[in-house]
Amino acid sequence: MKISFIGGGNMASALIAGLVGRLAAGPDIQVVDPNSEALHRLNGQYGVNTAETIGARVGESEVVVLAVKPQQMREVAAALRPQLAQSRPLVLSIAAGIRGADLSRWLGDYGAIVRCMPNTPALVGMGVTGMVAMPGVSEKQKAAADSILRAVGKTVWLADESLIDPVTGVSGSGPAYVFYFMEAMQQAALELGLSAEQGKELALETFRGAAQLAAQSSEPVEVLRERVTSKGGTTYAAITSMEQAGVKQAIVEAVKAAAARGRELGEQMGRDA
Numbered sequence: 001m002k003i004s005f006i007g008g009g010n011m012a013s014a015l016i017a018g019l020v021g022r023l024a025a026g027p028d029i030q031v032v033d034p035n036s037e038a039l040h041r042l043n044g045q046y047g048v049n050t051a052e053t054i055g056a057r058v059g060e061s062e063v064v065v066l067a068v069k070p071q072q073m074r075e076v077a078a079a080l081r082p083q084l085a086q087s088r089p090l091v092l093s094i095a096a097g098i099r100g101a102d103l104s105r106w107l108g109d110y111g112a113i114v115r116c117m118p119n120t121p122a123l124v125g126m127g128v129t130g131m132v133a134m135p136g137v138s139e140k141q142k143a144a145a146d147s148i149l150r151a152v153g154k155t156v157w158l159a160d161e162s163l164i165d166p167v168t169g170v171s172g173s174g175p176a177y178v179f180y181f182m183e184a185m186q187q188a189a190l191e192l193g194l195s196a197e198q199g200k201e202l203a204l205e206t207f208r209g210a211a212q213l214a215a216q217s218s219e220p221v222e223v224l225r226e227r228v229t230s231k232g233g234t235t236y237a238a239i240t241s242m243e244q245a246g247v248k249q250a251i252v253e254a255v256k257a258a259a260a261r262g263r264e265l266g267e268q269m270g271r272d273a
């Protein structure tokens, strides 16, 4: 499958790393990015083709992945318009917020658009992507979009585009919350006298083990949490401390803030159109 990435930053790199060797060979992928250093690195690591500006090769791709920042999307869409006119490849947009109708208009009433919200664990083949097809996407194109994102993890198809912002809040931004929690556990480990290395291993393996346990268990996570929490014991002390500090509610509010920012970005960029 010939795939072009417009934007070769963090998320595109994670997707490319997951895709090469699974669904596409390096030379089947083209990355367009003005940053020559980023291109050099991607070419060295994955053998992908590179270009600093959008050219004819993009139009020869079966799939074009739009992986630039939301604020760059309108300008990129205008540059892409003539290239897409001939072969009408499937367009996958991974940008937070940018609404399908706006993107379609910027691309010249383009129909074949699937909005995707992946996350960076795609880099190790363990991503999860929320996806929604715009009207005009064929079943064959949906299957192609699904196969790309499934090559780097799991996919969750959404019935309505409005659910992409909630997905952004939960899983698109989600790895950062997990890393933040790990940072806090590592800091506590250090303050309690463990070495940095020990703290890292203990925090990392605890996350890995807990996630695996939750994935394999038929019990809800609340029950799994209660099984760790002996009445009057150590976990009880920790959870009580977190409840008193309002940690759970703060996380709920944080996820909602991310979703709201996605919605706001979409409204802002659409308005500027």
Ligand SMILES: NC(=O)C1=CN([C@@H]2O[C@H](COP(=O)(O)OP(=O)(O)OC[C@H]3O[C@@H](n4cnc5c(N)ncnc54)[C@H](OP(=O)(O)O)[C@@H]3O)[C@@H](O)[C@H]2O)C=CC1
Binding pocket: 006, 007, 008, 009, 010, 011, 012, 032, 033, 034, 035, 038, 067, 068, 069, 070, 072, 075, 076, 094, 095, 096, 117, 118, 119, 120, 172, 173
């Ligand atoms: N990072 C993540 O975890 C996730 C990101 N996303 C979405 O992915 C998109 C990219 O995010 P992320 O990878 O983090 O951002 P990055 O800034 O790392 O990547 C964007 C890249 O696009 C380049 N770029 C700018 N203008 C153009 C252009 N005209 N043509 C081609 N490339 C261009 C940028 O170059 P320069 O830096 O020089 O401007 C940069 O290298 C965003 O829309 C984001 O919402 C979605 C899910 C998760």
Ligand SMILES: O=C(O)[C@@H]1CCC=N1
Binding pocket: 096, 168, 172, 173
């Ligand atoms: O922070 C962001 O805007 C992007 C979208 C989801 C994850 N990173």
